[in-house]
Amino acid sequence: MGLEQPMSGSVVFPKYPLRIVTGSIMASIDRQAIEARGISGLYLMERAGEAIANGLLARFSRPDLIRTAIVCGKGNNGGDGYVVARRLAELGLEPIVATIGSGKELKGDARINFDQFRQQGIVIRECLTSSDLDEWMSATSGSRVFVDAILGTGVRGAPRGLIAESITALNRCAKRKHIVSVDISSGVEANTGNVEGEAIKADEVVTMGLPKVGHVLPPGLNYYNKLIIADIGFPLDLLHTVEAEAELLTERLISPWLPPRNLSAHKGSEGHLLILAGSRGMTGAALLCAKAAIVTGVGLVTTVCPKSLLPIYAGGVWEMLTLPAEETPEGSLDENTWELLTNGTIRFSAVVVGPGLSRHPSTAALVRKVVCEIEKPVLIDGDGLSAVTPVLLAERKHPWIATPHPGEMARLFQTDVPTIQANRWDYAKRLAGSKSGVVVLKGAKTAIASPRATLYVNPTGNPAMASGGMGDVLAGMIGALLAKGIDPIPAAASGVYLHGLAADLLVEETGAEAVAASQVIGKIQPALCRIRKTGNRE
Known part of the structure; x- marks a missing residue:
């Protein structure tokens, strides 16, 4: 069926670009395939x-x-379910099938598949009342796998009546059963990700053709563990040319952005990253950032540190260079550090500023000088984001990347986290502005926005990453790619994908529910090797 099963991660990819579309746009593609290209709706449903x-x-x-x-259910989503049942029955299995409502209410291709299944002599339980549903659920007590084919991508609003009851019934047994949803978890709006009532909590969603907006925006993204995107035969030109606000990152997409080192590579040819990070009590942020950058492949890392903390920095990451600087009484970098950065002592190709840096006024003044005056690409993270404003970033004439989490984005726009989460893509694009900015809005399904490219959404990563230091590792990884000369957009997108993939490989190997940021660093190169293999197969 054109599926590629990855070693780990939350998405199975087909071999074409994955534009992220609304349910309405996907319905339009479906109509064009049927009406303009002569592809039978029955054929698509069968596939x-x-x-x-x-x-x-x-x-x-x-x-x-x-x-x-x-x-x-009563629509084409239900029709897909009847095909699944028929296919399993043809192999000698004994699927237990229910339809919510009467089969007489079905129309079109769904009705045809309903009738075909019944012609095989297998009973379909028509659930017309709550009692019918309860009896069917009792009959499935020995079932280990459930298929949710209740509601599809065209549904809006909260489920009602027997539909809502069926969703509740499936969720009650979710911990004991494996639930696979067809196209989208029933109850999630495909156009927005909104969930107005109850929605199915699926282990897997198998969606047709392209990923939907509801798969990658909250709260919808929380209603499945794994997304499988099935190539069911839509004309590829329709999928390639569809207008979409965003695109899902894939290994095929980012592989060309990460060229391997050539045979004559040396530390001077692989870039020099300057890091301004850490303060008293937050030295770990600097060390994680530096170590991640080194393992990602930058040739040299120099970390500017408060002079009293030099022993901690020097002993923390042996491979990095250190540059001790004047500090505030609180043990953070002083504004006078600026003179050290501009006296010609070091030459660098990119800068990371902010992880664990502190919000001391003198330190914040230093951050603003770095952002406003350094011409090399600059990545602003953590406390560095507290020192800047959207206006200041918009006025910067040279390449920059900002990596806020939702709380930092809320501070930048003087709003609250729920507002940011409800409008993630809009705020990411607003902060990126109209010139040279790239914004990485962190969180589940991280968004990468820039005025110079489509908005990318990252599918890698997992809940085990919910621990301190993960953002410091990401900053170091993206900073390394910037320092190596990779353009800010692919550097940000590739760094985010690699970061999540490294964590996916770690969880796959250990089965851990929580992992440390330092552990993820150890999987950066295996993740990069896997992407290299994908590129070599093309």
Whole structure:
């Protein structure tokens, strides 16, 4: 079915660019395929059901699938569910199927597949009342896998009536069963990610053709663990040319952005990253940032540190150079450090400023001088973001990357975190401005925005990364790519993808529920090697 199963991570990728579309746009692609290209709707539905069934057969044993429970709604989503049931039954399995409502209410291709399934002599339970639903759920007590084919990508608003009851019933058994949703978790709006009532908490979502906005924006992104994107035969030119606000990052996309070192490489040819990070009580931020940069492949790292903390810095990362500087009474870099940066003592190709730097007024003044006057690419992170404003960033004439988490973005725009989370892409694009900015808005499905490229959304990473220091590692990784001469947009996107992939590989290997930022550093090169292999296969 055109699926590529990755070693780890939360998304299975087809082999074409993954524009992120609304349910409305995907419906338009579906209509064009049928009306203008002569592709049968029945054919597309058959391919969709086949993709789901084949995925189940690839991931589960026959005993797990023998009594797969499939609950179908009244639309084409339900039609896909009947195809799944028929495919499993043809292999001698015994799916237990319910339709919410009467089969007489079904229309078009969904009705055809409903009738075809019944012609095989298998009973479909028509749930017309709450009692019918309860009886069907009791009959599925021995089922290990459930398929949610209730609501599709065209539904708006809160589920009601028996539909809502069926969602609640599936969620009650979610901890004991494996739930696979067709196209999107029922109850999640595909156009926005909004969830107005209850929604299915799926282990997997198999979506057709392209990822949907509701898969990658909160709260919708919290209603599945893994997204599988199935190539069901839509004409590729329709998928390639569709207008979309964002695109999902893939290994194929970023592989060309990360060229391998040539045979004559030396430390001087691989860039020199200058880091201004850390303060009393926050030295770990600087050390994590520097170590991550080195492992990502920059040739040299120099970290500017408060002079009283030099022993900690020098002993923390042996491979980095240190530059002790004047400090404030609180043990952070003083504004006078600026003279040290501009006297010609060191030559650098990019700067990271901010991780663990402190918000002391003198330190903040130093950050503003770096942002306003250094012509080399600058990445601003952590406390560095507290020293700047959107206006100051917009006035910078040279390349810059800002890496705020939602709380930092809220401070920049003097609003609250819920507002940022409800409008993530808009705020990322607002901060990036109209010139040379790139914004990495961190969080689940990190967004990378720039006025010079489409908005990218990162699929890698996992909840085990919810610990201190992860942002410092990311800053070092992106800073390393900047220092190596990679353009800010691919540097930011590649760094984010690598960062999440490294954590995915770590969790895959250890099964850990939580990991330390320092552990993720150890998986940067394995993640990079995997991307290299993807590039070599192309």
